[in-house]
Amino acid sequence: MHSSRSLYTTPIRRVRGLPAVALVAIAAAFAGYTGARGVVDVVRPTESADRGAVIPDGKSIPATDVGHPAIARLDPDLRAALAAATTAAKRDGIDLRVTSGWRSRAHQRQLLDDAVARNGAHRARQLVATPDRSAHVQGRAVDIGPTDAAYWMQVNGSRVGLCQTFANEVWHYERRVEPGGACPEPATDASE
Ligand SMILES: [Zn+2]
Secondary structure, eight states: OHHHHHHHHHHHHHHHTOOHHHHHHHHHHHHHHHHHHHHHHTTHHHHHHHHHHOOOTTOOEETTOTTSHHHHTSOHHHHHHHHHHHHHHHHTTOOOEEEEOOOOHHHHHHHHHHHHHHHOHHHHHHHSOOTTTOTTTTTOOEEEESHHHHHHHHHHGGGGTEEEOBTTOTTEEEEOSOTTOOOOOOBSSTTO
C-alpha cells in the first residue's frame, strides 16, 4: 500500500521540482500544440461551408432553393430533374421539399456514426451508406419530403428521370433513367 502511494506521488514531486526553464519549455510545447491545431484552421472555411449544407433533422428546404449548398452542390442533371419535378408536383397540388441533398464526407460519417451508436453496426449499414458509397456525398441523391411529396415522387419521378433507389427509403431519389424511362427495381437497402 505504501509503495503504490509513493509511486503515485513521485511524478507530482518531480513536476514540483522542475526548474522554471522547464516550465517555460512546457508552456512553449503547449503553444506549439495550439499552433498545430492552427493548421486545421486552413481547412476550416470548407468545413463551415459543409456545415452550411446541413439541413437539420425534421427540417426541409424548398426544392427551388438553388442557393442552398445542399442543392447548389448537386449534379446539374439531378438539379434540373428536381426543378422539373417541383413544377409538375405543384400542378398536382404537392409542395415538394428537400430534407437532404449534397452532404460532405464528414457529415455522412457523422450520420453513420450516429446510426451505429443508435442501432448497432449491422443495422446502421442498412440505414446509412458509408462516405465512400453515399450518392449524397457525390451530389447524386436527394431526400424528398414531406411524406405526400415522397409518395408523389415514387409514382411520378420517372417522368423526370428520378427513381427511388432503396426499397426502405421512400424519400431517397437519384437520377437513374432518361426522363420518361422505366426505373429499375430499388435495392433492398443502403448495404447492397
Ligand atoms: Zn438519401
